[in-house]
Amino acid sequence: MELVTTHTHTSFCGHGEGTVEELVCAAEAAGVTTIAVTEHYPLSKAFDPVDYLAMPAERVGEYLAALDEARAGHPGIEIITGCELDWxxxxxxxxxxxxxxxxxxxxxxxxxxxxxxxxxxxxxxDRWDEPGAADVIWTRYFDLWCDAVSSSRPFHVMSHPDLAKKFAYYPSFDVQPLYERAAEACAASGRMVEVNTSGSYYACREMFPAPALLREFCRAGVPCTVGTDAHTPAHVVRDVEAAYRLMYECGYRTVTVPTAQGDRREITIEP
Incomplete structure (x- = not known):
């Protein structure tokens, strides 16, 4: 089955490894047909004083040029110029x-x-260890997530929708109403979500989003793509096929893939 990844990073951000060229070469060698390179969009010094979390603003031009060069050198793979923008x-x-x-x-x-x-x-x-913190943080996270998906920012895909579970701290209450609210907000916005395979390698030990949330997105008719969130070329295609299986189990029959022209195409998921 065709392999795609629409969420990847490079050494243009302080916590990534590898050049754009190295990332694209690894994707091409693995048989990827579409890759979106989505470096973290610059943050202010107040949020990212040492350029660890995001790409420095002064390097955006260099980043765009590197993608243009990779596209010219690898005509056999679709390379999408992207970014990950924090809300x-x-x-x-x-x-x-x-x-x-x-x-x-x-x-x-x-x-x-x-x-x-x-x-x-x-x-x-450390704040996660405070009494009752998980209840407060999960509630606030989904408030902000729904604000983001309903905002005027030109988001195409909402990435790792339940990132709040990363460290495996969970609230004391039933999270299903949060999931339903998120799915309704995303469906109303017309935006996509992703299955992000990186979650399996954090304390939560499962992809983003959780199956229950992914099923809600499917029921609401939210298109879904797949991203590895690779921060090193070695992980560029990690668990993509497992993500397809998860999508199928949760009701999806197609993977929606953004294109370099700004539209979408679909891949049929093979059971």
């Missing part, structure tokens, strides 16, 4: 104009910050 809610301190995002044919929407706190950063996870 910061009321804490947003960047002025991002439409022209700033125009070069990116795929924009992933992500919530990595809860009220300016990077809740999924292993170095700043």
């Amino acid at each position: 910061l809610g009321a804490d947003e301190d960047r002025s991002i104009a439409a022209a700033d995002l125009e070069p990116f044919k795929l924009v992933l929407g992500s919530v990595h910050f809860v009220d300016a706190w990077p809740f999924d950063d292993p170095g700043q996870r």
Whole structure:
């Protein structure tokens, strides 16, 4: 079956490894037909003082040029110029104009910050251990996620929808109403979601989203794609076929794939 990944990173961000060329070469060698390179869009120094979390603003031009060069050198694989853009809610301190995002044919929407706190950063996870923290953080995370998906930001795909589970801290209440609300909001927005295979390698030990949430997205008619969230070329195609199987088990019969032209195509999932 055709292999695609629409969420990948490189050394343009401080926590990634490998060049664009190395990432694309690894994807091509693995038989990938479509890859979206989606480097983290620049954050302000207030959020990312040492350029660890995201690509430095002064390197965006270099990043775009590297993708153009890779596309010219690898005509046999579709390479989409993308970025992963953080939703910061009321804490947003960047002025991002439409022209700033125009070069990116795929924009992933992500919530990595809860009220300016990077809740999924292993170095700043102490707050999770406070009494009742999981209840508060999960509720706030899904509030922000629904705000993001309903916003005017030009997000094409909402990535790792239940990232709050990364460290395997779970709330005391039933999360099903959160899942239903997220699916309804995403369906109303017309945006896509992804199955993100990286979750299997964190403490939660399952892909993003959880099967129960993925089933809600399917019931709501939300298109779904697959991304590995690779931060090194070696992981570029990790568990893509397992993601297809998860999608099938949750009711999907096609994988929706963004294209370099800005539209979508579909791959039939083989049971």
